[in-house]
Amino acid sequence: MKRFPVALVVLALLPLTAPPAQAASRRAPRGTGGAVASGDALATEVGLAILAAGGNAVDAAVATALTLAVTFPEAGNLGGGGFAVIKMGDEITTLDFREVAPSAASHDMFLGEDGKPDFTKSLIGPLASGVPGSPKGLFALHLRHGVLPWRAVVEPARRLAARGFPVSQHLHDSLEGDRELLTRFPETAAFWFPDGDPPAVGSVLRLPDLATTLAGYAERGPRAITTGPVAQAVEETVARHGGILTAADMENYQPTWRAPVRFEAFGWQVASMALPSSGGLILGETIALLERHDWRSKPRFGAERAHLMVESWRRAYADRFQMGDPSTTFVQPEQLLATAWLDRAAEQIDPIRARPSTEVHPFPGDAPPHESGDTTHLSVIDAQGNLVALTTTINGLYGCGLYVPGAGFFLNNEMDDFAASPGTPNLFGLVQGESNAVRPGKKMLSSMSPTIAWRGDEAMAVGARGGSMIPTNTLQVLLNVIVDGDELHAAVNRPRIHHQWLPDQIRAEPDALSPETQAELERRGHHFKFSRGTAKVHTVRLLADGTMQAASEVRGSGAAGVVTPLAGQAPGDRRAVPPPKVQPRPAETSAPPN
DSSP states (O other): OOOOOHHHHHHHHSOSSOOOGGGTTSSOOEEEEEEEEESSHHHHHHHHHHHHTTOOHHHHHHHHHHHHHHHOTTTOOSSSEEEEEEEETTEEEEEEEOOBOOTTOOTTTTBOTTSSBOHHHHHSSGGGOOBOOHHHHHHHHHHHHOOSOHHHHHHHHHHHHHHOEEOOHHHHHHHHHTHHHHTTSHHHHHHHSTTSSOOOTTOEEOOHHHHHHHHHHHHHTTHHHHSHHHHHHHHHHHHHTTOOOOHHHHHHOOOEEEOOEEEEETTEEEEEOOTTBSHHHHHHHHHHHHHHTTGGGSOTTSHHHHHHHHHHHHHHHHHHTTOOOTTTOSSOHHHHTOHHHHHHHHHTOOSSSOOOGGGOOOOOOSSOOOOOOOEEEEEEEETTOOEEEEEEEOSSTTTTSOEETTTTEEOOOGGGGSOSSTTSBOTTSOBOOGGGOOOTTOBOOBOOOOEEEEETTEEEEEEEESGGGHHHHHHHHHHHHHTTOOOHHHHHHSOOEEOOSSSOSEEEOTTSSOHHHHHHHHHTTOOEEEOSOOOEEEEEEEOTTSOEEEEEOTTSSOEEEEEEEOTTOOTTSOOOOOOOOOOOOOGGGOSOOO
């Protein structure tokens, strides 16, 4: 039988136009062969096509992430970084490809002449950009765990960039919403606002520079981006606008494989990301405190549960103040998850009254105390039950706002995730300590929380976009499933709340609490801010019977699907052709040089 190249098989499975709006997972499709959930419908389709072509969860995750760099430029990226939690059989690994501060960065680089933080410097323009980790990180992830040839994994994104894709309402509105930022830079305005307006809804958007970059990436791996013309284009564009990121910084960057944060949660095993992500520790500490207060037994949707949740977050986010790059953090994971510390923290939670955040102090680190979020997350499971939870980011929408001609991507503004002035709130209102101060080559603290949980034959991968709200929203969806038994779509789409120590307020969606529950929480001393802005969660699940589900919430532009839906699925659920057989990647020719 004639065997076609994997890349051609994948392309044959891809749609030529965007899938219908109903593909955005208005219910959780269930089936076999694997599942994908991400922030964009075309990206999810690419991931499903990779699975159908014989790829594993890592192949599909990397291909989906690269497609998000094309079709979801507000957060998908080659100019940012991220984290991945991977479960391949019984092996749990995590990859840190978080950005780092450029070699010319300095402690006080974001202070004005008056000694106060100048947030325009840490948010707008290339001085705000850390060294991108995505090019080497995604490659390293595939090199260790992927089975398809590297070119086959990159090709769907390259093809979409070269041939174009229909502009969605979401993309058009997103660009329009950030017009002020994006038109500050001639390079960005010339491409994204060529006639003074963003591309029209339904028009075909082609990204020729990005297509060329991806073609090189497919042939030569990360060196096609971190050296040569692309890296030089980045350095020259950055220098024109007063930035300090150089081609040498990009070439010298290296991702890091780390041990996961591991803990138990109501009978499930959980693995999440360690520092420089605070997400895994916030999840682990919060769950430990909830278990100590018998949270499961409290009435669902009642004030007792909400109160204990908020008080546990208050404690965990206070400890975040001492976290930072693993080389400089003032507190270690084993300290925060130690039984003695958790017992002490649990004793400090008043089960009846809210404790003011000014009375909650961080873990006592080794130094004296000091007084946006636009990531994108994807979750994948393959036919063998392997899982990937992958979160990438450029921090704010469209990062620092600078689009690099000759490279075809936006640069991040992750430098704002450092404590520009320790004790001063950042873009997301987080107050951080000296442990997260700017230093050359250092990684800024993150809230990203890619997480995998399993119990017996069941498992799920979950995570979110949304800055400081990522850990709290990821946790609520996880608990909806593992404690309360929600169907996956219901678990993702329930209204949620958030608290992060400072500011001392519960941020809640308008319909998250009943009037009676809100009144009782206010009586206990809690304060509220209501907003429809919340994190966006994407998750996949393996059920005990071997079938799989995927869900992306209705709040955003995401999409979820399975490779082979069960019989009787509603028309809105994705139906895919049977996966063709393909040759695995030869080990001796696994990838181009790094």
